[in-house]
Amino acid sequence: MQFGVDKCKILSIKKGKLVHNSYYALNNGETIEPMNEISTYKYLGFNKSRQIQQKQTKIDLTTKFKHRLNLILKSELNSRNIVKAINTFAIPVLTYSFGIINWSQTDLQKLQRTIHTKHTKFRKHHPKSCIQRLTLPRQEGGRGLIDIHNLHNKQITTLRQYFHTKSEHSALHRHASEKDTKLTPLNLHDRQPQTNEKLTDPKQKIATWAGKSLHGRHRYHLCQT
Structure with a gap:
């Protein structure tokens, strides 16, 4: 069984700023590449990077x-x-x-x-x-x-x-x-x-x-x- 490292990315943020070239080395010698500023990942159905797009x-x-x-x-x-x-x-x-x-x-x-x-x-x-x-x-x-x-x-x-x-x-x-x-x-x-939070009253629609x-x-x- 192989782990799909090619599908993985790493996102490093320090003090709100993106850290470039932050590769993550695994024990087997493989590395996980970092995300760039354009790349996004999906979490709970929403595309995100440092924040929701x-x-x-x-x-x-x-x-x-x-x-x-x-x-x-x-x-x-x-x-x-x-x-x-x-x-x-x-x-x-x-x-x-x-x-x-x-x-x-x-x-x-x-x-x-x-x-x-x-x-x-x-x-x-x-x-x-x-x-x-x-x-x-x-x-x-x-x-x-x-x-x-x-x-x-x-x-x-x-x-x-x-x-x-x-x-x-x-x-x-x-x-x-x-x-x-x-x-x-x-x-x-x-x-x-x-x-x-303001709602339109149905009575107002009926009156119109x-x-x-x-x-x-x-x-x-x-x-x-």
Whole structure:
């Protein structure tokens, strides 16, 4: 049995700086070559070197998300099952990164807009139909799609609450919270509510929908039944 030394790399960091030419010698005489500044390794699904490659990871996740979205919309599923498939097969690709990758609110809006445009492209949603309906529950007359913006912000809130609760009894969590000064999207050092924790109230979406002269008629008829 042979050990795949050719597949191994070593990364040496001293005081935050990459140490070059740091070869590691094995007992059998073989050496493990060091990583260069461009090389990355994958840990828990994210490409890293000295830190997570935020930009590249966003591109990879977005590409995978769009690919799964296309697969679902190309299928012959009915409307209800398409929404269920998107919620359970496509969106979880992004969910795993929330709280780790620094998604801006603009990024989240683009991802949500991608769902809207793909629906229109594959004739699953009329281009002039009400957008607010897509992310409203079916009980309210909506389509039942997950709101990516709200999902992200909810997860940020949940993770922050978890760390802050654990830090009262765990030295490890307390130390991590003290050191995280905007190092992650959680910003655990600041106990005040963050801008990436704000949620869009479904009642606000319903009010916007009902206030439209044409699309609001459907909401009006739903309320009458």
